[in-house]
Amino acid sequence: MSVNPDLAGREFPPTAPYLVGREKVREFARAVFADDPQHTDVDAARALGYADLVAPPTFAMVVQDLTLQQLLAEPDSGIALERTIHAEQRFRYSRPIVAGDELTGRLSVTGVRAVGKGAMVTSEAEVTDAAGAHVVTATSILLIGGEE
């Protein structure tokens, strides 16, 4: 099965709220070699005016990933994970993610373009907080190779 062109324009229901834990932020910070104290030292984060630890910028991918799982679970998507390459990634922030945030992701597929035998799928995950305010929009472009 090849990638379903009708995916373009499809919108997914919001993901269950993801509670950003302080220790998860520390764990992620260590994993991306984020040495700055705002990611690990609560006092340093508070000195910058934040309620708690500031997550590294790419932490948003944790919520984006929950939305992409919804896309991959679509029975008619035609997206085969083993032929999928992450081609591009972009984040647009209203504010950084902070420990204690309860985040929800809402995915929409904004484009499907044929590339050779495969396809390029662009999707946007809009991440909002418990108050419904925008935090970050994560845009990913996946390149799905065609079947031989």
Next chain:
Amino acid sequence: MTDTSTGSVAGSAELAVGDVVAERTVHLTRESLVRYAGASGDFNPIHYRDDVAARVGLPGVLAHGMLTMGLSVETIVPWLGDAGRILEYGVRFTRPVVVDAEQGADVTVRAVVGAVDDETARIDLTVQAADVTVLGKAQVRVRR
């Protein structure tokens, strides 16, 4: 957060196109990849199993693209002083970072001012492994 008067270098009026604002080299090992897999939830075996990487035709076990993206932007956070100054960050994953089981891999990041206007600056990241550029158009838009 939105206060731009906290004395960061990023807010300096002297910011000029071409200035190197930060650079570093990060040494990745297989342990780094397993650590990132656990922290991020991305357990694709091409990032820790040589047999799977070989079976799908890769030159070796690869670093997660999102790990490379994440460590690259983090290079400028101490300079920025506040990660909240980052308005936008995007990359293209152009070449893989092969992480040898014994030798690991060095990823070098160099951050240069690419453009400046009244309110924002564009920081261009050059990210290389084994002397090859691995991220394309790696650009961070920051609030000055």
